[in-house]
Amino acid sequence: MQDAITSVINSADVQGKYLDGSALDKLKSYFSSGELRVRAASVISANAAGIVKEAVAKSLLYSDVTRPGGNMYTTRRYAACIRDLDYYLRYATYAMLAGDPSILDERVLNGLKETYNSLGVPVSSTIQAIQAMKEVTASLTGADAGREMGIYFDYICSGLS
Numbered sequence: 001m002q003d004a005i006t007s008v009i010n011s012a013d014v015q016g017k018y019l020d021g022s023a024l025d026k027l028k029s030y031f032s033s034g035e036l037r038v039r040a041a042s043v044i045s046a047n048a049a050g051i052v053k054e055a056v057a058k059s060l061l062y063s064d065v066t067r068p069g070g071n072m073y074t075t076r077r078y079a080a081c082i083r084d085l086d087y088y089l090r091y092a093t094y095a096m097l098a099g100d101p102s103i104l105d106e107r108v109l110n111g112l113k114e115t116y117n118s119l120g121v122p123v124s125s126t127i128q129a130i131q132a133m134k135e136v137t138a139s140l141t142g143a144d145a146g147r148e149m150g151i152y153f154d155y156i157c158s159g160l161s
């Protein structure tokens, strides 16, 4: 896993150089948004179950996936879906804190699309639910932190599609 600091330092190190102006600007903006990130993570962790529940209500309930024959139908599969959304929320929060998406590649997206395809989990409905989590999260954390979280929710969606 990388973060905003290691990623800037690693790329300078590869070239055997000190950090240049744009690398230093990246660090400056990461450090100056530190408190925003920590505050957002605290709001999200205190409201995680509610965020997932509201996102499901906005995007999946009463749709084809929850009806007989749908991939969320039966308690076991419904619970698996809620659990997946909770993973996405938690890992997006880690990535937002790190200011870097690499943890999503390593721990979430690796092999996920293949798993979903083989189990018939609908990717488009999953993306709708992740987009709904993005909106619900932004309404709780405020627009600035919401935009920052949005980067990582969108990253998961593009990794799935």
Ligand SMILES: CCC1=C(C)/C(=C/C2=NC(=C\c3[nH]c(/C=C4\NC(=O)[C@H](C)[C@H]4CC)c(C)c3CCC(=O)O)/C(CCC(=O)O)=C2C)NC1=O
Pocket (backbone or CB within 6 Å): 060, 065, 070, 071, 072, 077, 078, 080, 081, 082, 084, 085, 087, 107, 108, 112, 115, 119, 121, 122, 125, 126, 129
């Ligand atoms: C931390 C990284 C990580 C991820 C991301 C993960 C995802 C993941 N979701 C799975 C299943 C599943 N995922 C869903 C999800 C959904 N179905 C829908 O219709 C909805 C649209 C959607 C929720 C948004 C469902 C229903 C299953 C069970 C499918 C089945 O067994 O038939 C499975 C198969 C094994 C299992 O059931 O546990 C994995 C590996 N596991 C991990 O360890």
